[in-house]
Amino acid sequence: MIRKALSELVRSTLRDLLESGDLPEHAARTPEIADTKQADHGHYATNVAMVEAKGFGTNPRELATKLAERLRAHDDVFARIDIAGPGFINFFLHPAYLAGFLPAMAELGEEGIARSHEESRRINVEFVSVNPNGPITIGSGRGAAYGSALCNVLEAVGNEVHREYYINDGVNSEQMRLFALSVQSFIQKIPFPEKGYRGDYVQEVAEQLRSDPEAVTANTDWYQAKSQALMIEAQRRALSEFGVEFDCWFSEQSLHDAGIVARDIETLKAQGVADTVPERIQLKLGKGGKVEEVNREAQAAVLDENDADGEGETLWLRSTRFGDDMDRVLRRRDGRLTYIASDVAYHKDKFNRPANSDQLITILGPDHHGYIGRLTSVVAALLLSEGKVQEQVSEAPFTDVDAQLYGDAVTRDRCQAAQRLAEEKLRVQIYQLVRFMKDGKPAPMRQRDGNIYALADLVREIGEKALTDGTPEERAALGRDVARFFYLMRSHDTTFDFDLDLAEKQSDENPVFYVQYAHARICSIIDRAKQEGFTPEFVHGQLMEPQEMALLMKVSDLSWEVQRCAQDFGIHRISTYVIELARSYHSFYDACRVIQPDSPELTRARLALCQLTGTALKAGLGLLGVSAPQRM
RNA sequence: GCCCCGGUAGCUCAGGGGAUAGAGCAGCAGCCUUCUAAGCUGUUAGUCGGAGGUUCGAAUCCUCUCCGGGGCGCCA
The missing domain is CATH 1.10.730.10 (Isoleucyl-tRNA Synthetase; Domain 1)
Known part of the structure; x- marks a missing residue:
């Protein structure tokens, strides 16, 4: 509020100088009012004279002198104005002037005091979204804390924010199958699957299912549905205790059940951004992500059991047209739909929660960094197929690479416009790794015995150690406060050490x-x-x-x-x-x-x-x- | 090979193109007969990984380079 007032004052003074003919016509930017590092530089300082001198055809000191002369007339505001160094203008304010802001700030209240401008976008923020095959880990905790705080901030400036959790519950998921088999093997006399899940939480899920009369004879589908539901519930509880609530828990499988995935990828095919030509385009990238070569590879051979072998044709999303480094499979030869196929339907749907969302924000962990290009391509393909991309003509020369990738310049321009629009509509935020330090040593998120360092455990441990004499509720609240604050202390864009020893100290x-x-x-x-x-x-x-x-x-x-x-x-x-x-x-x-x-x-x-x-x-x-x- | 993130004080990290690069912790020296000492004050400490470039001005922007972390499946 104070900076704004001063900035406005400087701006209007500049305008006065223009109107009185002391300065030539020039559109100046909003003056920046900066902190000062030393007391003898005043309360605030501005570099406006240095930034704008050139535009006004003068030098910084001279412009600063002219500005300061006029500004000094406001002797109710300024006790003193100095010009220093290369052209800084240092403001020394009257205490009474500064104090005069107090009543207005007090009147704003808790909500208003955090808001200096008004936004009114409709934003969908998706975060956490881990697989329903284990607890929320301390690693995901960063995404949970970051996502929920970001939502609060976006909301605080007036946006309509929709908090969303995407449940990766596709029945075709290999991981979920493996998880279900692991649980099943604890109850039925079937061999424990190779690479199965071994953590204590798997047994806990099994224990909860044991009392079910169907458990002894049930098949893996049953186990998959049941253990998944229990895991989702546990995740929801852990997140809630961590102060994270969602407006919507969106099921991936629901899109398949309703046939929406199949329908939406057919639309992409009809619009020409997906096809069954048996080749994959892969780009060789040089420095700066510049496309150096376009390689067309014949349909790859079957690699392992996860690959499809069937009579049908592979359906490719030609994502290389939208900045991805290789084309992606939407439907396998055997007819099964891939995870990215769900993403097509999911993102289409997402734009409607809230209705006609202006922006989608997806918060992902560092291991999902490779997703940015893929998801952007999905959104670009959607926007293009829905006719939401405005025709644009690029001046850029049509290169050999362009010819191989797009065929003609019009297609290229449309695809690139779609990509730019997608990058605007979908902002993927990646947070970096956290390393948890306990007794001066790193504490792993996943241990060899399959156990997971869960967010709920972290919160509980901090609470118990930091507050030895409180009630369980008080400890939980304190553990949550400390954990959240620690996660949010550092830029999400940098790896950092979470110092558990410090977190647990009540000092x-x-x-x-x-x-x-x-x-x-x-x-x-x-x-x-x-x-x-x-x-x-x-x-x-x-x-x-x-x-x-x-x-x-x-x-x-x-x-x-x-x-x-x-x-x-x-x-x-x-x-x-x-x-x-x-x-x-x-x-x-x-x-x-x-x-x-x-x-x-x-x-x-x-x-x-x-x-x-x-x-x-x-x-x-x-x-x-x-x-x-x-x-x- | 390519992509993303980082490299700043002994440690953990802030830092918006601006003045003499900051904070916490650690170290040192002080401050409670008075509103919560979970506090305050002072002080020691840096070749901002390196090299070029842009600029009146670079930790910040660009290029190159070295080092560390992560990612590049018809898995999710």
Whole structure:
């Protein structure tokens, strides 16, 4: 809010200079108002003079001088304006001006304080979506935390967000078959399958099914349906306890059952983006993903038992036309449909949840990075076959590679336009690996004995160790808070170490408690003040201290951080922000005694600042899905 | 071979083309008869992997290169 006001002031001053003829016509960008790293650089600084000098046909110092001269006229705002270095303009604001933002910010409340702009897109966010053949692992925990926090942020700026979980329950799935056989072998006298699932959770599923009268004689189909349902339920519970809820759990198999997959791939075939010509196109890529060669390979030989051998024809999605590095099979020779075939139907359907979604966001783990090209191709093919791609003519020369890939320039331009549109409509976000460090050593997600380090175990362990004397509910809540915060502390785009030893520590080293403690302190002080007859109320001219100014400026930045986060999906910035906000508060708390019976006006004003900070902390933590406790 | 991510203080990591590159932890020195010390203040610490380039200005953008992690099936 404060940055915005200053930016607007600088912008209008520039306009004044233009209108009075002191500067030539030039369209300047929105001035950036930056933090300063040193106190003698003022409260804020702008580089606008350096950025725009060229456009105005002058040099930075001169432009800065002209701007500063005019800006100094606002002597209610600026105590001092300096020009420094190559052309920075440093703003020293009047405390009263800064403090004057407090009532407006307080009025915004918890929702408004996080929102500086309004978006109104309809967005479908799909995340977690692991196979229903095991618990949610600590690895998927990152996707769960990240996805749910991203949804919160997108929602906070006004979008309609639909949270979706895709259940990979296709009955043809090899993994699910293997999982079912593993469970079955624990109950019936059948051999344990080669490469079967061995973890304790498999036996737990078996134990739950044992009491079923059908279990002894049931076939593998029965086991597949039953054990899958139990696993999905366990996943749903674990995610819910982790603070992650979905609007929709979408079944892959439901698309097959309704014949939608078969129908949709036929549409692609009819539209010419899929065909049964018995060859696969594979691209040889050079540096920068540039296509160097187009290789047409004859239908590949059957490789192993997962390959199809049959009388029919293979149906190929010609995904190489949309940026994929090889064509993908939609239907095997034996008639079975592939996983990517479901993706065609699924993505078509997804655009309707919410109806006519403007954007799909899919959050995947690092092992699915190869999916980006594939999914983008699927969406591009869909958009093209539905006639949603506008005709475009490219100026680019028609190369040999283009000729081999597309045949003619018109087709090329249509396909490339479809790809660009698909990249806009579907944003695939990949989060990177997490390494869990326990006793200074990496703790594996999957162990040799088949056991899995489950998210639920992580949350429980942290809760138990960090809170030795709490109720089970309190421990669960604390474990969830700590785990979520740790997952979200670092950029999703970087691998990082999850320090379990630190997470389990109930001490000042743990940043979660540092932030929550600030909130608890605020609640406590407001309670105490109430007992002594003081209520928070902004009083003009009371807040003057540098710590008070720093705190106000920090509070004012929440909406700005949220805005940036909604643009680039960098959730970790919210975590960094709440830590910084807590720091500003603790620093203020130490320097400025709040409750002072001899100075009732100062007391009320500082209480108002405390309350405002509490609101911002709660809002920020809320976006992360972390609670803001009243007491600690 | 190609694709994605990373390389910044002893450790874990922030860093938006801008000023003398930051935080936490670890280390050192202080601060509770007063609103929650799960706190605060000060301080030590870096060839931003390397080389070119663009720019008035590069940790940030581009190219090349070295090192580490992950991915490249008619599996999901």
